Amino acid sequence: MGRVSLDTLLQRSEKNMGSGMNAIVKKSALEVIRRAYKEGINAQISHGMRTYAQQDALYAQGRTKPGSKVTNARGGYSNHNFGLAVDYFLTSEDGTKAIWSVNSDWNRVAAIAKSLGFSWGGDWTSFKDYPHLEMSGGLSTAQLRAGKKPSLTDRTGTKTAVPSKTSSKPAASSSGGSSYIKEAQKYANSRDYPTKAKFTKLTVDGYKGPKTMNALLRIYQYYGKVTIDGIFGPKSKAAGSIQSRKKHTPGWTRLIQSLLNVHGYKLAVDGIFGTGTEAALKSFQKSKEIASDGAAGSNTYEKFFK
Structure with missing residues (x-):
């Protein structure tokens, strides 16, 4: 068998991180996978x-439950609980086996992660946690439990963001409005769409409006x-391209x-129809009481616009 593809490692990693991750932490973690792959290292x-x-269950391991101790943090005392931490491992060449040996490749992945702003558990003195990477922005777990949000810096140097958590509530940005609606507004203003689609360039304010x-x-x-013409009629409804994880184009x-x-x-x-986009689409479809199949078709487009 040949080498496991980068897309496979990224898709597995995205799925394993789950929903609720800080956007910069998730983006940076996937960038670690990309950069390691370029150096011939399969990380996931x-x-x-x-x-x-879940954190309490891990804490119990090696204490009140069988197994070795894997963490010193109870629930609420780990940056995992706030979407600010990830764990990684290496895989075999074909990606079918996990490798947990802390070798030169493992240390190289840690070095890549640290260059992107992560702290590595392998550098800890009291409890070595070699798979662990985190970004706390200098905040303690007590501050995080109190609801304070860290200010993190994106060091990936890429324009491509990664899917963040799916939620029924828009995210507030520090400058007002939703940062994710701002992403939508920036998209609308890009690629000469105001000229091509005949509308006035939007104010990027993060607020949904007409x-x-x-x-x-x-x-x-x-x-x-x-x-x-800005009117969603029968011809518009029939014009939408069906999009799903199996069949999609970046533009749609x-x-x-x-x-x-x-x-x-x-x-x-x-433009990446990954698990985050599919999950959000299914959630939207379910909320609108239409088939929640994760494929955008005429009925879904109608619910988007009406």
């Missing part, structure tokens, strides 16, 4: 977000090759991600 994320109950929805509808009509996927964001979800508008 094994864990990301954990509930307090101008934002009208711009996205016009982009939809532009992609569907129907009259661009960015539009769908933007539409999900203005409806309260939290996605990177990156």
